[in-house]
Amino acid sequence: MGGVTSSMAAKFAFFPPNPPSYKLVMDPATGLLLLDPFPHRENVDVLRLKTRRGNEIAAVYVRYPMATSTLLYSHGNATDIGQMYELFIELSIHLKINVMGYDYSGYGRSSGKPSEHNTYADIQAAYNCLLENYGAKQEDIILYGQSVGSGPTVDLATRLPRLRAVVLHSPILSGLRVMYPVKRTYWFDIYKNIDKIPMVRCPVLVIHGTSDEVVDFSHGKHLWELCQEKYEPLWLKGGNHCNLERFPEYIRHLKKFILSVEKSPSRRSSTRKSIDRTENSRRSSDCFEGPRKSTDRREKPRKSTDRPENLRFPDYRCSNIEKLEKLKIPFDQVERSRRSVEYHEKPRRSIDHQLEKGRKSVDWLDRIR
DSSP states (O other), X not given: OHHHHHHHHHHHHOOOOSSOSOEEEEOTTTOOEEXXXXXXXXXXXXXXXXXXXXXXXXXXXXXXXXXXXXXXXXXXXXXXXXXXXXXXXXXXXXXXXXXXXXXXXXXXXXXSOOOHHHHHHHHHHHHHHHHHHHOOOGGGEEEEEEGGGHHHHHHHHTTOTTOXXXXXXXXXXXXXXXXXXXXXXXXXXXXXXXXXXXXXXXXXXXXXXXXXXXXXXXXXXXXXXXXXXXXXXEEETTOOSSOGGGSHHHHHHHHHXXXXXXXXXXXXXXXXXXXXXXXHHHHHTTTOHHHHHHXXXXXXXXXXXXXXXXXXXXXXXXXXXXXXXXXXXXXXXXXXXXXXXXXXXXXXXXXXXXXXXXXHXXXXXXXXX
């Protein structure tokens, strides 16, 4: 039964880009893994990670100097980390954080086949890498899930009680609810975010476009209402499923959220000590006026990178609308699947009924003895 469910879900849930947008190549001079065709950056690591389900996934880690938070980004459908690479760089610069992005099994240059449970293993492997290879702590990690990526994001978040925060970008209530307005959760549904989001205990920011043609705006709104710790949502008027990063409000609101969770009560004291140490260092160097002024002159170009409030949007499609439309099977087929399950339940009920009759007859015999 589980195999049927998995293959059925995979048919309408996953569209890996074919061919992948990048290659993984080893630099013979340095021994470093590179993301071709992108030039090597000193602050970017390209990785291969083993998952608990035996697959090997591709990932990138973008390092930002002195960052206190790390964003673990689970991308949307019909894209891979090659198409997302420039966005990861931009987010790291604008938000002043480390960013890790990864490809699901069967996406990009990751091995295996895409499935719901493989994506759970994939995000766990990326999370473990942050802890073991980069020294990140649970309380410094922000999970970011876009569209189908909201599934593994919410699932992992339910198991991390000290998580810093969660961002849900055009999220889904569940896989089946994207295609049909069902009121209940079926056994064959996938990514049941609607049932899991109440178990997430950290601040949650939901971002959704009001004109989303793939995942209706109601999905994001309903998930936000179910959150334990709600943060001011971002409803982008006129935004669709693939263009929210183009809105200036997107990066402004995201930056505000990051600053808010970084200044949460549990971290204010440590932040204050860090600022005090910086102040003391600055005062001790005041006597070196010449070098300090030259540093100030060099900082002017750096300020210009903070001025734009919109991102350079990568040229990709995060979802394939035409494929989704073709795969919308009639809802009566969904109902037939449900009835077939209920049909298999009937023999068990009839057995229970016969056992009950037998028990009553024994009771009757006891009374007349």
